[in-house]
Amino acid sequence: MSEPLSSTDPYKGVRDFYPADWARLDAMFGRVRETLLRSGYEEYNASPLERSELYEAKTSEEIVNEQTYTFTDRGERRVTLRPEMTPTLARMVAAKRRELSFPLRWFSIGNRFRYERPQKGRLREFYQADVDLVGLPEGEADIEIVRLASALLKSFGASEESFVIRMNSRPLLNAACAAAGLTGESVRQYLRLLDKKSKMTPEAFAAASSTISAKDPLAIITDSGAAPEVARLKKALLDRIAALAARGVSNVVFDSSITRGFDYYTGMVFEVYDTNPVNPRAIFGGGRFDGLVALFGGAPVPAVGFALGDVTLADFLDAHSLMPSGSARVPQLYVGTPRTPDIPAAQAFADTLRAQGCRVFVNISDRALGDQIKDAVRRGIPLFVAYGANEIANQTLRMKILATGEESALPVSELPARLRSGS
């Protein structure tokens, strides 16, 4: 126990959450959780340790090859720290497909890991809410998922003017690729290029596109007169967008360049963007993936969902001044102790308040009462009372509102009601 440790830094690319940081994250995902529970969704979870096999066929190549934490355990098993939740969801659904009551409305909130290259300065651990509706084909299920994605942002007070939902369809893209003469691997190559379009100049995209395809699939989508299947799928998507507008979500637009990075999408795909130009990245996105559960055998189980990460959500909320405060976790009352021998009675008094649901901090240090008041201010605790021999004898407290310095006397018996009323 003798060599000094060289650094107090966390591991590279991950964050320490001091109480104020955690209260912020918790308030944010607490709001998300509350909205999802009200919508009839149930929370599930799993270990971040997953068998590596799960990621080898199903996610985008870049993630499997370059961006996972994968190692071999002492039993020669290959283990990966989950980079995303969807393969775990598919595994869990496949494992109990005979027992579960479909449709499943499931969500999971937790950490995901990506081995980002150090020079990029990006996070290697982030938090994400994954929301999925499993067991129903497109139609009402897709509409519910998009309405829910919108409801989550609105639950923070966001208006429809503050974000836009860009929607596309993989079958539409596939039909356009087919009409352009692409097949097999060249379709996947084109979709991967399209996924990077927003980060490229139009000239660079056109040049790269022309090496894959002589005809431009996006032009075929725009002018679909000569491609009836493309026209049919485009109309279906525009009808979906109109239905969403009729049902309270009027900020959905068609965007033929939205693809989503993962290979497993089979239907609708969408990404939600901040309309504030200071925050140009997608906030989150999702889509339909009807083939994933069947990778474990058995009949396909259709599914649709999305995932919402902590960093992009916080950027959006900060940009619109909508970040909820973490104050529901700060103690409501600081009980000061005039002298050290008062501590046992103060603790017992605090326990009676706690039993009534109040959050109460008790001083057990030997600092002077004036310093205890300063300590309460520093901790952001709004109310202060001293509790010692005088207060016990008179059963009366002087309560100090620290924001204003205002003081008032009140009987001990009235304190719980005052704390519950929040004043």
Next chain:
Amino acid sequence: MSEPLSSTDPYKGVRDFYPADWARLDAMFGRVRETLLRSGYEEYNASPLERSELYEAKTSEEIVNEQTYTFTDRGERRVTLRPEMTPTLARMVAAKRRELSFPLRWFSIGNRFRYERPQKGRLREFYQADVDLVGLPEGEADIEIVRLASALLKSFGASEESFVIRMNSRPLLNAACAAAGLTGESVRQYLRLLDKKSKMTPEAFAAASSTISAKDPLAIITDSGAAPEVARLKKALLDRIAALAARGVSNVVFDSSITRGFDYYTGMVFEVYDTNPVNPRAIFGGGRFDGLVALFGGAPVPAVGFALGDVTLADFLDAHSLMPSGSARVPQLYVGTPRTPDIPAAQAFADTLRAQGCRVFVNISDRALGDQIKDAVRRGIPLFVAYGANEIANQTLRMKILATGEESALPVSELPARLRSGS
């Protein structure tokens, strides 16, 4: 995307949490969190990925060498999945020791990882609540921590008869070892043996003990007349136990064989045991560790705390029929849809209930109304209403209580109040 996946099992030794499993864990730690917040404790968190260096000098040898997940990343950094939270706490406190307001009352609830040998069938990932009071020496701080440990079990309805807190002191053990003539490494050897005493026969323990020490340190504690430092420390511990009894915790006993596995304890140590003989393992434990923060440099920062794991806590609660139900997360109402075209109106109606804080499930499948009622029963949702053209026209619902089959008519406008009242 073609090879079928061979198994739906999770990685060896970790658990999948389906919604009912997660609701149970969440209800358990939700109760713990609520008690801690009321007691003025603040939640912090950190990544499970830690620099391996953190565990190399400070935890017990067995854990470092045999029981951690440690690997090397592509930047040649050695990374460990945290086996426990205390070294992370010490690192975070050391990193901001100049900015933090001491004492810190901190807790963290999350997963910890241990590489258990497969044949033991033990878990490789478990959940734990770590609770610490940092910045005060023994005295009131130790008393608060033991009172809080007791309050946590009592918050589930446990009586003092259902558990016992076995308390010892590392300085007392060290003084007894010194009086027995032990020094340096042989003291650590003896303490490690003592930590295994409860799993050994008295004969095996005596035999192993005699190879380390000619005199028996435990006998010196029992009969401390010839060892004044042992007598002094023993009296201090018995006084502490008497003080706890006077302050509402009367199930603390002195047990000279309690050591706790980790090397870092420097003062009081304790373990909480179920008094029900079906459950003989320690439920949880803790102690004082005044040297850990100073391993990062600077003056020592005294600290005391404990950690409460999910498996042993659940065993205790199950043994005493005290496990809280996870029903606060189940939807309160199932809204059935007589015909598929009713779904949009039913969803909009559900949204008005959700905006008032109710948890509402809406059917969006095409199953018949009778099957929707069966579906509600299967999901454990207590109330059912159909919502279609008739209900919209009359603004009246028939609400079915699924546990009894009882039905009653009520105006649409009264439903939110009925749901809030829980009937």
